[in-house]
Amino acid sequence: MSKVNTQMIDEERAKFLRYLTKAGRRVSHGREIVFDQVMRAHGHFTAEELARGCLEKKLKVSRPTVYRVLYDLLEAGVIRETAFGDKHRHFEHVYDEKPHHHAQCIRCHRFIEFPDRKEDEVYHPYLEKQGFKILGHEMHFYGVCRKCQDKEGL
Amino acid sequence: MSKVNTQMIDEERAKFLRYLTKAGRRVSHGREIVFDQVMRAHGHFTAEELARGCLEKKLKVSRPTVYRVLYDLLEAGVIRETAFGDKHRHFEHVYDEKPHHHAQCIRCHRFIEFPDRKEDEVYHPYLEKQGFKILGHEMHFYGVCRKCQDKEGL
């Protein structure tokens, strides 16, 4: 919608195309459709949700293709997997990434989302104010390890 | 092994029994076996791993029972789900819980584990020293939300 948004999508698209070219893969119809749908998605989504959405909209892609392209996008660094202990895989764009956090209830599995701050202690009062009883936490960084960076250097 | 360890296991067992009693559930053979195996497990494990282990050791439990008891233990707060974006469910004890962190490679999905510090910035140099290129992070708190606390109060 906004100029920034459009620009970011273009950058992501360029990143994807660059990746495909470099990897000797093709710019196919399926890849375009799925890329598009991913960019339209808000927040995090599961592979199934995206696939279902495509099918419901009668887009010309099959479920397996959605899954396949999702892994392309992962490889390309356009999306990333989020760290939820759920049965399904969750993804989200890389492009709207700001450090963002979640508190999950071990009973109902619902998430409370909260804004970024500098130090982890800062979050406790915030969550407690919402009545969330904290049992522990885990910081989850994602990135590329040395070995994989070396491999990519090839 | 150590005295502390044994004591903690006893405490966890007591917690589990208390939960079962309170919930009007029974102290069955299956629950004892699975509790035992969980306490022997190191770090995090998947339901499948635990089930397979039980079957390989010819323990008197079936796969569905392992799964069922695992959810009892979750309910009882003896184990918790960890926040990994994997197809399987990961669990770990609550009892050896210290704030601990993981950095995961988006390529090979391997984890780098690292010790707890006070502020999240502190981790960056640590990971970078290991050649891990950080793309982002996510703080994951687990606990019980207000609604579920209220429900438990019943």
Place this chain on the structure above:
DNA sequence: GTATGTGCAAATCATTTGCATTCTC
């Protein structure tokens, strides 16, 4: 034209469920 991408149907794999049987309280 050739190698890659795709859909379809079928295979997998972890997890869950129905139900008859066995056990705990």
Place this chain on the structure above:
DNA sequence: GAGAATGCAAATGATTTGCACATAC
């Protein structure tokens, strides 16, 4: 003895794969 727990086999649901056909380069 009644209500729970369990095993078994079968169901489920997400994800993946084999393969013949279609398409991008």
